[in-house]
Amino acid sequence: MTSVSPDARRIWHGVRLPLAVVLLLVLTGTLLVLFQGEQTTGALEPGSYEPGGSRALVTLLEREGVEIITVRTAAEADDVAGKATVLITQPSYVPKRTFTELRRIASDVVLVQPSAGTVDEVLPGVRVTGELETETRAPDCQAKDPVAAGSATMGGLKYSATQPRALECYGGSYLEVPGPQGTVTVLGAPAPLTNEWLADEGNAALAMRLLGKHDRLVWYLPTPADPFLENEKKPLSELIPAGWSYAALQAGVAVVLLALWRSRRLGPVVTEPIPVVVRAAEATEGRARLYRKAKAAAHAGETLREAARARLRPLLGLTRDAEPAALVESVAARTGGMPAEIGALLYGDPPADDAALVRLADGLDVVEREVERS
Template identity: 55%
Template sequence: MSGPVSPDARTVWQAVRAPLATVGIILAASLLLVLLRGGESGALDPRSAEEGGSRALATLLERQGVRIQRVTTAAHAGELLTGEASLLVTDPDLLRPERLRSLGAKAGRIILVGAHTEAVSAVAPGLSVSGEVGTGTRQPGCAHPDALAAGAVTLGGVSYHGSGAAELCYGEDESGPLAERERVTLLGGPAPLTNAALDEEGNAALAMRLLGQRERLVWYLPEPGDPALRAGEESVYDLAPPGVLFGLGQVAVAVVLLALWRARRLGPVVTEPLPVVVRGAETVEGTARLYRKAGAAGHAAQALRTAALRRLRPALGLAVDAEPQAVIAAVAGRSGRADAEVAALLYGPPPSGDAELVRLADALDTVESEVLHA
């Protein structure tokens, strides 16, 4: 007889190469999908056709003669800010204030979306953040020509406060989510620039007037890897492109499906031939010896009575769960014995020893014979 043999390296490789190849193909496909989609699915991206993107606005601006230059680093944006180019920063809070101040000094006009305290202080010292307002339809409430031409727009987000030459619109109490001071425009939220809301109210008119005042527009979307980003302000999940999370989700689903496909499953029961054949009589004798050795006369008597009742009930036309009184009456009527004698025989107390157990077995055999041959 041979013992169990551990699988060798060749056997292990043959077992795992198919799953490894499948996982490799899935990872490669997910990576390719991320590379193809990662740069076109961000918020306010002029190449994105999703609801949060700005492809529709970029198309309208280009038709009006505005040249849009999309950049993802502050260094590239600084190289393009020559002449009277406008600069749009979609997430100014990610940049270091000094780097944002340097870009604002080079731009002929700078538009910040959703800027908070430090970013506002870096480019527009005369303005400050007054709070947050919900996004909804708002009336201009100011004398700014762009706001008056656009009328009601869908706007919200950061609300700004200022004095002197500052122009505040779409708010109340000398504050609002649209603020302008000299060459700086602060837009509290991205709603008017998105594909989803561009055709609502006067969003398109306001967006085109704010971004189309120069022949060139440098559209700056800060992305991971830009040296100008603030250190430690954003987690890797916030900075990662949406395509990465989408790809990781696909990989997780594929791994679960692969595990379900390759997991060990229980098949049908397999019968195996026994090495020896044991006769039924030997099994009975062995069980009897165990009962005798343990002194379990009562247990043996209960087994004898249960077997006798299992054979008597069908012969008497009774159900397998018939009550003892019904069984006693039927057996007594068929055998001619008294009810008390039958009750003591079938449901009486256990015998006190082997001699009584033998007499009980003989009596049960006699009663069974009388009932079956009556």
């Protein structure tokens, strides 16, 4: 007899091709990771090649000899910001005292899309006046860097300032605020600094002039996880205006009064007379009439037998799944009847007419009574 079970050789011939494909894929992925090196992702990340990243701008700045230092906490920024340009990508996560210190020690500061609350807190006299669509815009101002760069992709938030020497460009999406130590530049949108838009219009020229003025550039990427922010957190009660507290109190009182007004008031139980008295046997009689009208004597007989068997089993100590022979023998032993007659009564042929159905019902009734009495 020849064995048809696969041996090791047959198994190897069957799996070697899929195994080779899997190994090739794993090897290719490993080589790609090794050759590409570590990559970062995220908006304005200096090492990100994504459209929203800034790897292209970082490469241009490094070619011009600018040393770029990436920091992510306020403590790191304070240590290296001296005599450097500081780019803050998320000004909302920078506390006021940190910004004040950076502005004091840094040569220039560039803020990317600070919110209305941020400029109110860290730049007195500057406010957000609206939003602009991000598109190609002319400088329309006298600021040196925008004039030299020409048209650029600008938009986002629109700013204005009350300081007499502040310069608004690109429809208000670029703002220069001079200070005692250096200039604070506010950008309404990050587009000119990103890989996606850097090669368009004068974006590269504008970004290079803004961030390449000094030998060092501190690329500050604030995050909510900065330990320095733990001391700046405020409880929710301090963030809610006083007027809202009074409004919430009034609303709570109104809700309580409304609940008291609309709540259900329980009184004594009220009896209600039943309009119609229905006999308990009416459903049974109605079902019998339906069987009679349909001439379903056989179905009615099986229904009666099943009901009788269900009542007899617990009386005889039998389970629901007891065999018919066991039920017949138990009934015959209890009543003294003949097993053949008991079997014909409980499991016999269906009744052919109403008269046979009546005889079947009487016989089942007699058997049940005898079992109960014995």
